[in-house]
Amino acid sequence: MSAISYFLELEGIQTTGISLVRENTECLKPPRFLWTSFPLGRPLGKPGDPAFQRRVIMAALGLLERESGPVLEDYPEDLPSVAADEVSVCPVNFSMPAADDSSWQVRLANERLLMQPWYSLSLRRRGRTTVGIAKAPIEELMAQVAQALDVPDIASVDLKSLKYALEDLKAFYQEALTAQPGNHDPQETARIMWHDTVLGRSMLAIHDRLAASESARIQAFARGIAPRDQAQNRSP
Amino acid sequence: MVRLTDLPEHDRNHLIAKNMTPLGPTPFVRMQKPLAHRRVALITTAGLHFRDDAVFDLMDASYRVIPGDLRGDELVMSHSSVNYDRSGFQQDLNVVFPIDRFRELVDEKVIGSLADQHFSFMGALVLPPKYEASARQVAAILRKDHVDTVFLTPV
Numbered sequence: 150m151s152a153i154s155y156f157l158e159l160e161g162i163q164t165t166g167i168s169l170v171r172e173n174t175e176c177l178k179p180p181r182f183l184w185t186s187f188p189l190g191r192p193l194g195k196p197g198d199p200a201f202q203r204r205v206i207m208a209a210l211g212l213l214e215r216e217s218g219p220v221l222e223d224y225p226e227d228l229p230s231v232a233a234d235e236v237s238v239c240p241v242n243f244s245m246p247a248a249d250d251s252s253w254q255v256r257l258a259n260e261r262l263l264m265q266p267w268y269s270l271s272l273r274r275r276g277r278t279t280v281g282i283a284k285a286p287i288e289e290l291m292a293q294v295a296q297a298l299d300v301p302d303i304a305s306v307d308l309k310s311l312k313y314a315l316e317d318l319k320a321f322y323q324e325a326l327t328a329q330p331g332n333h334d335p336q337e338t339a340r341i342m343w344h345d346t347v348l349g350r351s352m353l354a355i356h357d358r359l360a361a362s363e364s365a366r367i368q369a370f371a372r373g374i375a376p377r378d379q380a381q382n383r384s385p
Numbered sequence: 386m387v388r389l390t391d392l393p394e395h396d397r398n399h400l401i402a403k404n405m406t407p408l409g410p411t412p413f414v415r416m417q418k419p420l421a422h423r424r425v426a427l428i429t430t431a432g433l434h435f436r437d438d439a440v441f442d443l444m445d446a447s448y449r450v451i452p453g454d455l456r457g458d459e460l461v462m463s464h465s466s467v468n469y470d471r472s473g474f475q476q477d478l479n480v481v482f483p484i485d486r487f488r489e490l491v492d493e494k495v496i497g498s499l500a501d502q503h504f505s506f507m508g509a510l511v512l513p514p515k516y517e518a519s520a521r522q523v524a525a526i527l528r529k530d531h532v533d534t535v536f537l538t539p540v
Contacts, residue, residue: 279474
């Protein structure tokens with residue numbers, strides 16, 4: 150982000166925008182940024198709140214009037230915390246039978262059936278989906294994940310294609326988990342997906358197998374499968 | 386909240402490792418005309434693109450073009466990092482790419498106009514100098530479109 154603003158401004162185009170990691174921006178000294186305290190991935194702060202988003206934009210546009218720089222200003226407004234009783238509850242009960250020895254394929258396929266109505270609701274409510282980088286139906290992507298866990302050497306599968314499959318499956322799940330109107334806590338949505346679902350367990354299993362490889366390239370793929378916090382904070 | 390002091394140590398260390406030295410003395414363009422007469426383009430490093438565009442590679446300094454008349458339901462995200470929240474984008478495109486907010490600002494004459502084309506990069510794993518060629522290409526396209534202001538959003 151800072152690099153792009155640097156080169157655009159060298160070319161005579163004035164830039165302003167949002168910084169999410171103040172320390173990184175401070176070091177690179179780009180011309181103008183507004184630092185916000187919002188979570189990574191949410192530069193405008195709050196989904197579905199045009200007034201909130203507009204206040205952030207106007208503050209960043211205001212920096213264009215400064216006479217000298219670099220400018221790195223702190224946006225004064227934090228995201229309002231959401232009271233526990235205001236957070237939308239997860240629509241799906243993921244409790245598993247005590248001894249479920251079904252294959253990954255069967256468990257993933259069963260879970261897809263649980264998620265499908267909520268994904269459909271999301272699609273109807275929002276009129277859009279962000280599923281679509283792997284360019285295959287969800288059922289096929291689920292099968293691809295199950296197959297990756299069934300082969301003796303996971304490094305032998307097409308890891309790039311597997312990553313794209315997982316990104317689409319995560320989008321499918323997260324859209325379903327946030328389908329109901331109301332506030333959704335991003336950390337809780339992520340926790341449910343990574344630790345309460347079969348998909349989450351399958352992704353962590355893939356991560357662990359890749360991370361155990363002696364190849365730096367394969368280990369790098371592991372880091373592109375599971376976030377650091379979810380890989381490190383396993384539920385008992 | 387992304388105050389580094391609020392993050393777990395492994396995340397904090399990862400982000401601090403991304404602290405780089407400046408590319409050079411800070412270039413600084415001063416305001417030439419009021420906001421209401423400006424033409425604005427949006428540029429994001431969120432790895433957004435259309436479904437039929439090429440997905441971003443794991444290390445990729447190229448860009449994708451987002452035409453100004455896009456509908457909000459067409460964009461997907463193929464950013465290589467998994468260490469940020471995507472559920473906000475999944476609920477509302479504008480939390481990452483605030484195209485509806487900027488259209489409103491044009492309607493209300495707060496800003497002059499929006500560019501014919503906006504741009505998307507993927508900000509991960511690529512060192513800052515590697516963006517020079519593609520960023521300068523984008524600058525040339527924007528100048529041709531009489532864009533004088535760019536609004537940048539990361540993830």
